[in-house]
Amino acid sequence: MDKTILNCELAEELIEKTDDKRMKRELTEKNERRKSALKNMRREIRDEAIDKENRYE
Structure with a gap:
């Protein structure tokens, strides 16, 4: 999870720095998938x- 969060943050930095619209779109789409994956990982955990907890009570 830590690497996914880091990659998301790095992509956000690149999105702000680049003028390449294609790169911005691709990074934004990747980050949307990353955020969805993180949400699912957190839910599973x-x-x-x-x-x-329920089994040990």
Whole structure:
């Protein structure tokens, strides 16, 4: 997850620095996929923690 967050941040920096519209669009699309993946990873981690807690009670 840490690398995905870092890549997202680096892409945001590049988006602000470049004038290349194609690159901006591609980086924006990649970041949208990264953010979706992060959301899903966080949900899975939360669900696993809840399951683990419920099984041990």
